[in-house]
Every structure is written in structure tokens, then in C-alpha cells.
Amino acid sequence: MSTQLLTYISVNDGKIKRSSLEVLSRCNQLAEKHGGTSAAIVISDSVSGIADELKQYGPSAIYTIEDPIFKNHLNTPLLRAMSKAVEEIQPSVVAFASTEGSKDILGALAANKKAAALPDMSEFELSDGGVKGKRPVMASKIISAVEATGSPVFISVRSGSYDVAENETNPEITSIPFSFSDDDLKITLREIISASSDRIDLNEAEAVVAAGRGVKDEEGRELISELASVLNAGIGASRALTEAGAYDPSLQIGQTGKVVSPQLYIGVGISGAIQHVAGMANSKVVVAINKDPDAPIFDIADYGLVGDLYKVLPPFIEELKKVKSEK
């Protein structure tokens, strides 16, 4: 039997996450190379527009599961829905973008299917009877080459590992019947707090400005916002600042937080502790601003500015504005 790859398409606020399309694009490539199929699945309270939009990205089939229950971020319904989908579709590989949402169910889903899971892969390939690939370990200091056999194998893939390729197809859209009984609902959602949808999604941002403990006050945060706005960048933070309440915890970059892989990362007042670096080391160009010339972040920065951020940022912002306006 040929290999069936299935990509879970994560949707936020009615928008498909780029990280999911990256994974789908990679699965399409592998299906082509190995002569299998690459399907996508959307699970949401409203799927129609999303399924149509997905056609642009070349899946060989699109599956949907629609139910109002998915409006609430609960793991049990999603777990049951994915479990049902896997039974119906019988894929040999199920791939997710590595997000907090998918991390929440990956293990449980694998246990449910008595199957192997390889989380947070930075690259993956089909192998004889399974999947092999690489994943960063030890706070991303080391790469581990791993393999899992059996069917299905569940994986999640770090954002920025692959490029999105457009390739319009006309796949069939199949709706999988699903009903969720409230008896299965062992967890009740109370509320979602501080979900902000208007800002640039860090995982998907082309440029990221990250603030660290050196950013001490409102004036510093203003400078960060200005810098981000000039560059149309997403704002992130080190744990020192999310913990202090200066930035929303969802903006934390690092081993515990988000993994970003923008074209440009600017770390401002960040020392470069390995747990932070674990989340940004794959940025294409790294700029660091720090007053300590021996800060470890300078060891990985392409451009290191040694100086007080309160003195360096104002002229830096001005210069960037000038460069931009000359274009």
C-alpha cells in the first residue's frame, strides 16, 4: 500500500496558520517522491471557507470535521475527532505543525492509537515503514536523528522548517461525520483570557523584535514597539519579561515558549541564555543590542551593537526609517 500522509490544518480566527501549510507542502513533496497521497484535515466549528482556501496548497484530498464544540479550545473533542479521522483515513503518517494546540493532544493521540510520536521535528523524511528525521534536544544544543516505525506515526514539525509551496489542485472535500457527546467532555472550558488576534503572529513573522530584561520600563517598551512598527515585525520577549508581566506570556520565545525563524531577529537587552536561544537560533539574520560586550548573545549575532539600548535604539529607529523611505 502506498503511503498516505495526513496534515492537520490548524486554524486561528478563521485563518489557516502558515506553519500548517509548511507541513502540508512538505507532505506533498514526500507523497510525490514516494508515490503516495497527501491529504489535509480541517477540524473547526466552521470549515467551508478554509477548505476552499486549502485547494491552493495542493493536497490530494481534503477532509473536514465540523462541530460547534470546536469553538472552545478543549482537547477532548479534538482528540476524539482526530482519532475518528485516523480510523477513517488510515494514514501512515499524521503531521501537525508544532503549536501549543497540537502539543496538547499529540501524546494522547499516539497513546490512543498505540502508535509512535516524534514531536518538534526540524526535518523529516519517509523511511522503510515509518518516518525518520531530526529534532533538536538538550535545549537545542544538539540534534538527535530519530526514527519511528509502524502505522500511523504521529509527528509535529517546528515552524520555519519548510517553505510553503502553492500548487492549485482540485481535491475532493469529504466531510467526516462526527458527533460529540457531552458525556465525553471531561473538561469544561471556563474562558479564554488575553487572546489577542490583532498583532503579528510570532511563528509566522518575517521579522521579530525581542525584548529582554534590559528593557526596564514604559520608555523601553515604547522603543521596542517603535522598532517593531518600522520593521513590520512581531514582538517577542525573553522569559525575564513575560514573567515580570511586561509582555504577554504567549510572546515568550525559547525552549518553553515559541520557536521563531524569521528573516530578521533583533534581541534587545537579552543576554542569550541557551533556553532563549533554543527558540530563535534558526533566524536568518540575528542582531543583538546589549550593553555588556561579553553577553553570550553576541556569540551568535551577525550584527552586535554594544551599548545602552536607551541610547542606541532612538538613532537606530531613525536610521531604519531613513533606509526604508529611500526605497
Place this chain on the structure above:
Amino acid sequence: MKFYVCIKQVPDVNAPLQIKEGHLIQDSDRNILNAYDASAVEEALVLTEKHGGEVEVVLIGSEKAKETLRKALAMGAHKGTHILSDADETYDSYGYAQILAAFFKDKEYDYISCGKQSQDTDAGLTGSMLAEMLNLPYTTNAVGLVANGESLVVKRQGDTGQEMIELPSPGLVTCSNDMNDPRIPSLKGIMQSKRKPVDTIAISDLSGSASEAGAKTTILAYEEKPEREPGKKFEGEPEDIAREVARLLDTEANVI
């Protein structure tokens, strides 16, 4: 409230690491209590100190890993179970979850908690695998826990914001280390920990599924990560270095 906290001994990721012929060589004297597990222990201690109850820590590991179990007892956990494994046996998240599931099968508790991931593998699978094997409701990536009568209100960090979830008992929660600063054991705590009860069980003493536990995934090799080369460092007057780097980002790095 009866809490079981699953803990793991991990190599300190700050210690020097070496790879020899695909194997990871690490200084075995620099093993620590997984930081995420330490936060889970701390949180369970705070809750039981406030509302009454007991914290029991469970660790799977070789003889040497006992020091880590003692550390959690010195922090204040009441009891420990050491599921003794051979230093040569290797388990992945699935294997650990299977062993733990066999251990918990006949236990009574309000909550099991774990770290959200282990600092060395960063896999983050064991907790939710265990929950599914035990058919328990669960929440991952907790950044706050509050007792609310019979249930726990868990604040979890989601992709775009925080979510408040009511987790009924018995349930399982995995903890981030963003939620607290785990206490450092006092001298008194360390002395007391020596008298605290520790059960040692062999994996073969647990029910069937545990003795079959192994790994569904294989580590083929460890590889050096290509290091980022340090680039240029600019020192001098803020205006000068700011101007220079802004221009270089445009003309040399082509990122703006």
C-alpha cells in the same frame, strides 16, 4: 488533596556536552531534577499546604537517580516511589508512560502532575500519553493552578493567549516552569528527607504492560548542531553604530 508528581532526573543542559561516534557523552555528576518537574512539585506543595493533603513523588530511574527523588522529598514532598530501572534500559515517552500507567492503575489520587516536558528531550509527550492510558481528563502547559472545591482551575498557556480550564478530579496536569520558583531545600528539609518513606519497585513487579514497555522510537545518532558563527561587533558612539548597522541590514544582509 492527594497529589502524585512524576519527576525525572535529567542531565544539566548547561553542562558541557560532547558527541563521540553518535553517542552523547555527558558529565554524569551534573544530573538535576527536571526544572518543569520541580515546578510541578512546588505547585503541589503550595496547594496541599493551603488546602491539606499529601504529595507523593514518583521517579523512574537507575539507582543513581534516587538523589533526585531525595531532592523532591527535601523540598517537602511526603513520600516517594522509586521505580527502579536498569541504567542500560532505554525508554521513550511511550515507554515511560506505560510504566507509570501500570503503577497508577490501582492507586487513588486527586491529581497526577508532571512537568510539561523534560529539559533534555523536550518531547512533552509523557503527560498526555499517561492521561490517555489512564483515561483521565488532562490539561497541558499549566502556568497557574487554583483549587476550587472538588476541582482544579488550571490556567494554561495556549498559542494566542491563556485559557482557564476546570479540571475535575481525578485528573492530570502538566506544568510549565513559568508558574513559580521552586523552593530550594533547607538544611532541615534535607535532614528530614532522609527519614521519609521511599518505596522501591522493580518494573517487573508492575502489571503486564509495564514489563513490555520499551521504545516505539529509536535514536539513531546524536549530531553536533551547526554553530552560528559570531558576526561583527560594533562598539562606539550610539549614533555611529546605529547608522552603520541600519545600513548594513539593508545593503549587506538584505533583510529590510
